[in-house]
Amino acid sequence: MAVAPPVGGLADAVFDYAEEDPHRVALGRKDADGRWHDVTAATFRDEVLALAKGLIAHGVRFGDRVALMARTRYEWTLFDFALWTVGAQSVPVYPTSSAEQVFWMLHDAEVSAVMVEHEDHAMTIASVIDRLPQLKRLWQLDSDAVTELVEAGVHIEDEVVHRHRRAVTPDSVATVIYTSGTTGRPKGCVITHASFMFEADTMASRWESVFHSKPGDEAATLLFLPLAHVFGRIVEVTAVRGRVKLGHQPELSAKALMPDLVSFRPTFILAVPYIFEKVFNGARRKAEAEGRVGPFDKAVEVAVKYAEAMEHRAFGTGPGPSAGLRMQHQFFDKVVYKKIRDAMGGRVRHAMSGGSGMERQLGLFFEGAGVTVYEGYGLTESTAAATANPPERTRYGTVGQPLPGTTVHIADDGEVWVYGANIFSGYLGNPQATAAVLHDGWLATGDLGALDEDGYLTITGRKKEILVTSGGKSVSPAGLEERVRAHPLVAQCIVVGNDRPYIAALVTVDQESVDHWLTMQGRPPMNSADLVRDPDLEMEVRRAVVAANTAVSQAESIRTFRILAHQFTEEHGLLTPSLKLKRKAIETAYAVEVDALYP
Structure with a gap:
């Protein structure tokens, strides 16, 4: 079980990484021509340090809140770790947010500076800036904001930055993430460095084996989830702390994503069910267009039967696939399943899914096709995953067991309650809303669910829905x-x-x-x-x-x-x-x- 360290904050991992393994590739960065370039741990450390100096030069101080409004791209991760280096708190904003949504979050969080991606975002900020007297700075990535900040901080000594970094403690606030607002005005979830570190280190230690395509290879993942969402943020943090090569892709659409999966070649991915549905449906459409839908559907049937037989064997309720089924599976692996894996870059053998429920049959198909999808469950308030299927015993149709160090309880009315070091501190400036969901450290999730005899959780709905x-x-x-x-x-x-x-x-x-x-x-x-x-x-x-x-x-x-x-x-x-x-x-x-x- 991972335990949050008694000292330090999230940015320390960047500096420790560079000190211990400076030449190891930490990130992949795509240029304007679509080519990927390696970024070593030492290079990333130097970029974080230089940007942190620029933030200090521009007046960002310990405890300040700075909003990040951009798609998933390299610079977001750079800003996140630079802000954490100086002890500031990042406030992610979805790039598609309306002017009123942006106003509410920036006003509620008392944001003093904003990083935006392009002119449209800047115009959105401009339309509400007269109601945000606390907002002092705006940087635009596509207008070379990083270079501007780095140049502004050249005169700052390294030690000034490190003094800020050493002042960060695990109970310092790392970020304020606003809920998606399905049932009302978004609320700001206050999440500490300790909660992020516990969550990331638990994932890295318990699921480290699934980060790899095969034993001994260098783990790599392509992040295409929105970094404004807690799921995307925990991928970012876990990649740096777990020393997994991290790439960024800004479009959560199959059309834009598939070419980058092929060129980046991740060893595992983290996604929402929508992506797996698109991969499957695209493969079936292609087979149908080529007049091979009959064999494809037979391959699906074999994959599902094979995965179910493997699931029964894992839980001691069956002997595993029969000899005949193994032969059929081996045949379809060459003519169907390999093509699906190739479409995902060729090296993906494991994936994690969250955000919404995945249909059991779809999960079984991917398992039979050679890509095990570990479905999990969590909320912004639980710093992403509270449960996930374990590597050795995946039960499809469930969201797995509680993470090590986390406890799940089903209340009398069927509501899922969660307890652990990953639970948030509360809603920013809203003690009434906090009291409604936090009870002696237990988070009342608002979701309905059931635990089976092996402790696997199934989500059955939302109380309010x-x-x-x-x-x-x-x-x-x-x-x-x-x-x-x-x-x-x-x-x-x-x-x-x-x-x-x-x-x-x-x-x-x-x-x-x-x-x-x-x-x-x-x-x-x-x-x-x-x-x-x-x-x-x-x-x-x-x-x-x-x-x-x-x-x-x-x-x-x-x-x-x-x-x-x-x-x-x-x-x-x-x-x-x-x-x-x-x-x-x-x-x-x-x-x-x-x-x-x-x-």
């Missing part, structure tokens, strides 16, 4: 929505029915998959208005709904649904930056469509 029909039936929508989304043509699903006579759903479709589906039927492309009335598409979505309903009682089943012309987007305020549904906003925006489901 439970629907109660007019007949008094309580329904957790998350499981139904996840099962409907398993259909390749479905992009999103939101279940409705609160105070209504039955459960219904609004469904959006994946345009890329639909275009491919139409092509395979020999039909021309269709505009969205015609598509939502297409009887064949409706039949496909109905199949997804019927399949989802098999897992619940009749009273909990989706009775009817409506296909929408457009997906829910963050730009329209219907998704959080981490792609979670904003239920109230969606039901308000589509009130007419929801009412039409209940004639």
Whole structure:
């Protein structure tokens, strides 16, 4: 079990790394032409030190809060560790945030300086700056802010920076991360250096074996999760503390991501289920276009059976794959599974998934295809993961066991409570909200779940999202929505029915998959208005709904649904930056469509 060190802070790892192994490659950095360049531990240390001097020269002091508003890129990690070096607190802001969201976070956190990525972000800040009298500095990455700061700090002595660094203690605040605000105004989670160090070191010690493609190789991961989200931040911190080569990719989309996976060649990745769904659906579409969908589907069936047999063997409930199944698996490994691994860079054998639930069958498929996906669960308030599947015994369909040093308890009403050194200090300036979730060190997560006989946690829904029909039936929508989304043509699903006579759903479709589906039927492309009335598409979505309903009682089943012309987007305020549904906003925006489901 990892124990947070009694002294020091997060930045110390950068300086210790450079001292002990200066020539080891710590990061990969992509240039404007798309080529990757190695950054050694010593080079990164020197860049952090130089930027820290610049921050001091620009008036950043111990305990100051500095906002970071950018996509996932090298400079974010550089700024994070430079700020921690001088004892400042970083406040991540999603680059897609609206002006009012930005104002609220900067005002609430009393931010004194902001790093933004480009002019659009700068203009967003400018539109609210008259209401932020405490904001004194703004740096723009695409206007060479790093060079500007480094030049400003040239006259600062190294020892000045180190005095700041040595003043940081584990209980110092490292960051204030704002919640995504699915149910109201975002709240600032205060997270200490100790919580980050405990979380990162626990992950690095317990899951170190999965960082590698094979024993003895150099571990490397490509970070494409938003660094404004706690999941992305813990990847960043764990990579530096665990000495894993770290690359950055700014686009959380399969189209932008896949080429960088191939060029960077990570040994493992950390992602959300959306990415694994895209990889799978893309591979199936390609097979169908080449007239090989039959063999592909057979390969999927074999992968799932093989993974289930391996799972049974791991838990002592079966002998493992039969000789015949092993032969089939070996055949498909060459003709199907290897291509999927190659699409992920060729070296990925392990992955971690979080942020939302992954469908069991999808996890089993990737396991059978040679990429073990360890699903976990956590919140911003728990500094990312509170539970995760262990390397030697993964139980698909669950989010694993509590991390070493962390305890999970299921309250009488089914709510998941978590206790450990990774639990946050509270909500910034909001003791009432803090008291509502922290009880003698226990975090009441707001999620509903169950622990099995082996201590594996299954998340069944959110307390605040439970629907109660007019007949008094309580329904957790998350499981139904996840099962409907398993259909390749479905992009999103939101279940409705609160105070209504039955459960219904609004469904959006994946345009890329639909275009491919139409092509395979020999039909021309269709505009969205015609598509939502297409009887064949409706039949496909109905199949997804019927399949989802098999897992619940009749009273909990989706009775009817409506296909929408457009997906829910963050730009329209219907998704959080981490792609979670904003239920109230969606039901308000589509009130007419929801009412039409209940004639």
